[in-house]
Amino acid sequence: MSTSAHETALLRQARWRPLEFVVWAAAFVLPFLVPSHSLLVNEIVIVALFAMSLDLILGYTGIVSLGHAAFFGFGAYAAALFAKLVMPDPLVGLLFATVLSAALGLVASVTILRGSDLTRLMVTLGTALLLLELANKLDWLTGGADGLQGVVMGPLLGRFEFDLYGRTAAWYSLSVMLLLFLGMRRLVHSPFGATLKAIRDNRLRAMAIGIPVVSRLAVVYTVAAGIAGAAGALLAQTTGFASLDVLAFDRSADVLLMLVIGGVGWLYGGVAGAIVFKLLQTWLSNVTPQYWMFWIGLILVLLVLVGRDRLLKPWALLGAGRAKKGGAR
Amino acid sequence: MLTILFDGIAYGMLLFVLAVGLAVTLGLMNFINLAHGAFAMAGGYLTVFAMQKLGLPFLACLPLAFIAAALAGALLERTLYRPMYGKPHLDQVLFSIGLAFMAVAAVDYFVGSSQQNVQLPEWLRGRTEIGDGALLLGMGHYRLFIIAVCAVLTVVLQLILSKTRFGSRLRAAVDDPRVAAGLGINVNVVFLLTFAVGSGLAGLGGALGAEILGLDPTFPLKYMIYFLIVVSVGGTSSITGPLAAALLLGIADVAGKYFIPKMGAFTVYLLMILILMWRPQGLFTRKGGR
Numbered sequence: 001m002s003t004s005a006h007e008t009a010l011l012r013q014a015r016w017r018p019l020e021f022v023v024w025a026a027a028f029v030l031p032f033l034v035p036s037h038s039l040l041v042n043e044i045v046i047v048a049l050f051a052m053s054l055d056l057i058l059g060y061t062g063i064v065s066l067g068h069a070a071f072f073g074f075g076a077y078a079a080a081l082f083a084k085l086v087m088p089d090p091l092v093g094l095l096f097a098t099v100l101s102a103a104l105g106l107v108a109s110v111t112i113l114r115g116s117d118l119t120r121l122m123v124t125l126g127t128a129l130l131l132l133e134l135a136n137k138l139d140w141l142t143g144g145a146d147g148l149q150g151v152v153m154g155p156l157l158g159r160f161e162f163d164l165y166g167r168t169a170a171w172y173s174l175s176v177m178l179l180l181f182l183g184m185r186r187l188v189h190s191p192f193g194a195t196l197k198a199i200r201d202n203r204l205r206a207m208a209i210g211i212p213v214v215s216r217l218a219v220v221y222t223v224a225a226g227i228a229g230a231a232g233a234l235l236a237q238t239t240g241f242a243s244l245d246v247l248a249f250d251r252s253a254d255v256l257l258m259l260v261i262g263g264v265g266w267l268y269g270g271v272a273g274a275i276v277f278k279l280l281q282t283w284l285s286n287v288t289p290q291y292w293m294f295w296i297g298l299i300l301v302l303l304v305l306v307g308r309d310r311l312l313k314p315w316a317l318l319g320a321g322r323a324k325k326g327g328a329r
Numbered sequence: 330m331l332t333i334l335f336d337g338i339a340y341g342m343l344l345f346v347l348a349v350g351l352a353v354t355l356g357l358m359n360f361i362n363l364a365h366g367a368f369a370m371a372g373g374y375l376t377v378f379a380m381q382k383l384g385l386p387f388l389a390c391l392p393l394a395f396i397a398a399a400l401a402g403a404l405l406e407r408t409l410y411r412p413m414y415g416k417p418h419l420d421q422v423l424f425s426i427g428l429a430f431m432a433v434a435a436v437d438y439f440v441g442s443s444q445q446n447v448q449l450p451e452w453l454r455g456r457t458e459i460g461d462g463a464l465l466l467g468m469g470h471y472r473l474f475i476i477a478v479c480a481v482l483t484v485v486l487q488l489i490l491s492k493t494r495f496g497s498r499l500r501a502a503v504d505d506p507r508v509a510a511g512l513g514i515n516v517n518v519v520f521l522l523t524f525a526v527g528s529g530l531a532g533l534g535g536a537l538g539a540e541i542l543g544l545d546p547t548f549p550l551k552y553m554i555y556f557l558i559v560v561s562v563g564g565t566s567s568i569t570g571p572l573a574a575a576l577l578l579g580i581a582d583v584a585g586k587y588f589i590p591k592m593g594a595f596t597v598y599l600l601m602i603l604i605l606m607w608r609p610q611g612l613f614t615r616k617g618g619r
Contacts (some may be wrong), residue, residue: 049388055460058419064418064419064422066343066422085540102404108596110606111602111605111606114606114609115605115609115610116417116609116610117361118355118361118418118557118560118561119561119609119610121361121418121422121557121561121608122557122558122601123601123602123605124604125554125557126554126558126598126602126605127602129554129598130595130602131596131599133594134595135593137592137595171404173369220501226547238525249550253426256422256423257423260423261418264419266497279359290434290437290438291434291438292434293430293431293433293434294430294435294438295434296427296430296432297426297427297428297429297430297431297432297433297434298427298431299427300423300424300426300427301409301427301428301431303423303426303427304413304423305409305412305418305424306418
C-alpha cells in the first residue's frame with residue numbers, strides 16, 4: 001500500500017497548477033505584445049533552459065559544477081558547424097547538437113563520480129577550459145578567436161523564416177524549452193528523480209539503500225549535458241554565430257548565479273533567475289557599462305550573507321523567528 | 330633543456346607561494362576561497378604603487394605587500410569570512426567568487442585596466458649562463474631570487490606547521506574545532522591568524538610575481554584556476570603536497586608552452602583532470618583526520 005501512497009505523492013507534485021498555464025501562455029504571447037523585444041525574450045529563454053539543465057545536476061543531484069558552459073558551448077559549435085557544413089535545417093541541427101552534447105556529457109560524467117566538492121569543481125572547470133582551448137586552437141574548424149561566422153539557417157519546418165526581429169526565433173526557442181521542460185519535469189517527479197534527491201541529501205545512505213549511485217549520476221549528467229547543448233544550439237542557430245565566449249568561464253559563473261538567484265532544486269528557479277538576471281544585466285550595463293561585474297559580485301555576496309532561501313521566500317524569515325521563540329510550529 | 334627546467338621550477342615556486350595560503354584555507358580549513366587571487370593582486374598593486382609613487386626600493390616593498398595583504402585578510406576574515414565556514418560549499422563558492430568579481434571591477438575603476446610593470450633593481454635583471462649545447466642552463470637572476478625566497482619560505486612554513494605550538498594548535502583546530510575549543514584552544518584566533526598569514530603570502534606572491542605573470546585587474550580570475558589546481562592536485566597532507574603540485578604544474582606549463590606552443594594551457598588542464606580522476610583527493614592525502 002505504501003508504494004501506491006508514494007506514487008500518488010509523486011503524482012500530486014507533478015500536477016500542473018493553473019498559474020503555470022498562465023505563465024506559459026503569457027510567454028508565448030510576449031513576442032506578439034512586444035515584438036521589438038523578441039530578441040531579448042529569445043535570449044532569456046535560452047539562458048533559462050541552460051539554467052534548468054544546470055539545476056538537474058546542482059539542485060536535484062547536488063553536484064557543484066563550475067564548467068557547465070562546456071556543454072552549452074559544445075552544442076553551440078556543433079549546431080553552427082552542422083548548419084555550415086551539412087545542412088541548414090534548424091530542427092535536424094538541434095537534434096544533432098543535443099545528441100552530441102549528451103554523448104560528451106556521458107564521457108565527462110566519468111570525471112564527476114569520485115572525490116569531494118572541490119575535486120568536482122576542478123574537473124568540471126577543467127573540462128570547460130579544455131574545450132575552450134580546443135575551440136581556440138582548432139581555428140581552421142571553429143574560426144578561433146574570431147568566432148564562427150556566416151551560419152545561415154534554413155526556414156523552420158520549411159516554412160517560417162528567421163526574421164530580423166527575432167519573433168520566429170523567440171517562438172522556436174520557447175517551443176523547444178516547453179518540450180524539454182516537460183521532459184525534465186517528468187524526470188524529476190519520477191521515482192528516478194526521487195533517487196537523485198536521495199543522492200543529493202546523503203550519498204552514502206543512498207548507496208546503502210541500494211540506489212545505483214554511479215549509473216544515476218552518469219544518466220543525469222548526460223541528460224543535463226544534452227539539454228545544455230540544446231540551449232547552446234538554439235543560441236547559435238538564432239544568432240547565426242558561435243564564438244569562444246559560449247565556452248568561457250563567465251558563462252558557467254553567470255548560469256550558476258542565475259540559478260541561485262531563482263532558487264535551486266526547482267525547475268522554474270532557472271526561469272525566474274534568468275529573467276531577473278537578464279533584466280538586471282540589461283539595466284545595469286546601461287547605467288554602468290564597465291563595472292557591471294562589481295554589482296554582480298555584490299549581489300552574490302549579499303545573496304549568500306542574507307541566505308539564499310530567505311531571499312527567495314521572505315516569509316521563511318518570519319518563520320525562523322517564530323520557531324526560535326515558540327519552539328514547535 | 331635545463332633552462333626550461335629552471336624556468337619551470339621558478340614558475341612553480343612562484344605559484345606555490347601564491348597558492349600556499351589557499352592550500353591552508355582550502356586544504357586544511359576546508360573553505361573554498363575563490364577570492365584568494367584578489368589578495369595576490371592587492372600585494373602586486375601595492376608594490377607597483379609603492380615603488381612608483383613613494384619611490385621605495387623593491388626589497389622593502391615585499392614585506393609591505395605581505396603585511397598589507399595580511400591585514401586585509403584579517404579584516405575580511407573577521408567580518409565576512411567567518412560566518413561562511415559552516416556553510417555549504419556552493420555558498421562559499423558563490424560568496425568568494427562574488428568578492429573576486431568586486432575586486433576586479435574595483436581595481437579596474439580606480440587604476441584602469443592597463444597592465445602595470447614592476448621596475449626591478451639593477452642587480453636582479455641580469456642572467457647567468459652555465460654549460461653549453463643541450464645542457465645550457467640560463468638562469469635569470471630574478472628567477473634565481475624567486476627560487477631562493479620561496480625555498481626559505483617553504484622551509485619556514487613547514488617548520489611552523491609541524492614543529493611549533495601554533496602549528497599543532499592549528500592542526501587540532503582544523504581536525505575538530507569543538508574538541509580543540511574544549512581543550513582551551515582559541516579556535517577563532519587560530520583561524521584568524523592562519524587566514525591572515527595565508528592572505529599575506531598571497532600578497533607577497535603577487536608582489537614577486539607581478540614581473541613574471543603580469544599584473545592587470547583580471548589577475549584574480551586569470552590565475553584562480555592555477556591556484557586551485559595546485560591545491561586540488563597537491564592534496565591536503567601538508568604543504569609538501571601543494572609544493573610538489575606547484576612544481577609539476579610550473580614545469581609542465583613552461584615545457585608545454587615551449588615544446589608544443591599550439592597546445593597552450595591544454596597540457597596543464599588535461600594533466601589536472603587525469604590526476605584528479607586517478608586520485609580524487611589529490612596526490613598526497615592525509616590519513617586520519619576527516
